[in-house]
Amino acid sequence: MAYRWTNNLTKADITPKAAYLNRRQILAGTIGLGAIGLAGGASAQDALEPNTLEEITSYNNFYEFGTGKSDPADNAHKLVTSPWSIKVDGMVDNPGTYALDDLLAGLSVEDRLYRFRCVEAWSMVIPWNGIEMADILNKVGVQSGAKYVAFETVVQPENMIGVQRRVLDFPYVEGLRLDEAMHPLTIMATGIYDEPMANQNGAPIRLVVPWKYGFKSIKSIVGITLTDQEPPTSWNKANAREYGFYSNVNPTVDHPRWSQASERRIGGGLFASRQDTLMFNGYPEVASLYEGQDLTVDI
Ligand code: MTE
Numbered sequence: 001m002a003y004r005w006t007n008n009l010t011k012a013d014i015t016p017k018a019a020y021l022n023r024r025q026i027l028a029g030t031i032g033l034g035a036i037g038l039a040g041g042a043s044a045q046d047a048l049e050p051n052t053l054e055e056i057t058s059y060n061n062f063y064e065f066g067t068g069k070s071d072p073a074d075n076a077h078k079l080v081t082s083p084w085s086i087k088v089d090g091m092v093d094n095p096g097t098y099a100l101d102d103l104l105a106g107l108s109v110e111d112r113l114y115r116f117r118c119v120e121a122w123s124m125v126i127p128w129n130g131i132e133m134a135d136i137l138n139k140v141g142v143q144s145g146a147k148y149v150a151f152e153t154v155v156q157p158e159n160m161i162g163v164q165r166r167v168l169d170f171p172y173v174e175g176l177r178l179d180e181a182m183h184p185l186t187i188m189a190t191g192i193y194d195e196p197m198a199n200q201n202g203a204p205i206r207l208v209v210p211w212k213y214g215f216k217s218i219k220s221i222v223g224i225t226l227t228d229q230e231p232p233t234s235w236n237k238a239n240a241r242e243y244g245f246y247s248n249v250n251p252t253v254d255h256p257r258w259s260q261a262s263e264r265r266i267g268g269g270l271f272a273s274r275q276d277t278l279m280f281n282g283y284p285e286v287a288s289l290y291e292g293q294d295l296t297v298d299i
Helices: 016-023 033-039 053-058 071-078 100-104 133-140 178-182 234-238 284-290
Strands: 085-090 096-099 110-117 122-132 148-153 173-177 187-192 206-208 221-227 262-265 274-276
Touching: 053 122, 053 187, 085 100, 096 100, 100 133, 110 206, 122 133, 133 178, 133 187, 133 221, 148 178, 173 178, 173 234, 178 284
Parallel strands: 085 221, 122 262
Antiparallel strands: 085 096, 110 122, 122 187, 148 173, 148 221, 187 206, 262 274
16 A cells, blocks of 8 residues: 555645646645644644755755755765665664665555654655655564664765765764654655655665654665664764754754754745744654653653
């Protein structure tokens, strides 16, 4: 079943791309306009009108290719994405270095229209194509005792100007708790708008965790490790005071240097103005994952 959730795209016939989305009945995430509107807070700001492919591929964070928003689009053509393999190791039944096609063989590609909220307080709405992370984990067989999933990005120093300049400690690494990784909202994305993932967005495969700040959605993945230890994460290593392991979108917990209460939606038109940021980025069904945790402490 590629389409699990209701289509709530009410403005989906504005552009040709959006009309295409409407035809394909791309999903509006697990809560749509109606639910948000009834809840009152977010209101019609969040009609989930997708950003254009141009916006999604020209305003990026991919520090391996530089720190400017247009650096990835300018420099990521140098990323070599074929052949591509992913090393799966740690507490799994079937460890190994898998050719990407082999790892994904037999798993269904789904279409997910998700909000995407960067910790820098900008946001987009992105129509991903991807495979549920749970499908991949079930395929490789998670062993009992595994509690976390660690991810690693490729390093191609000769092709990556940001790596040459050491703007961050590479390889970029990220991690999720196992229950977060297994949540049906968590996908490994291979495309946007039914086109192969652009290099600057993390070709050929990147993580997407829509209720967390965008930096959790690690790009161009070559390593997946199942572990019983909380794995290190790049931004936490760079600045532990500002970036925690969980990094759930939370409008009530400000970044030490700016407010997280609102966000700037990239793109023009009706939705250009600043809008309220939603708890869990508007995916309240993940709240049960954090029962008993104080999310002002576990940031
Ligand atoms: N993954 C890698 N390997 N390197 C990065 O610099 N930046 C992160 C995340 N994944 C980053 C990364 C940040 S801060 C964000 S907001 C998103 O990628 C941006 O994704 P996008 O460019 O596709 O919008």
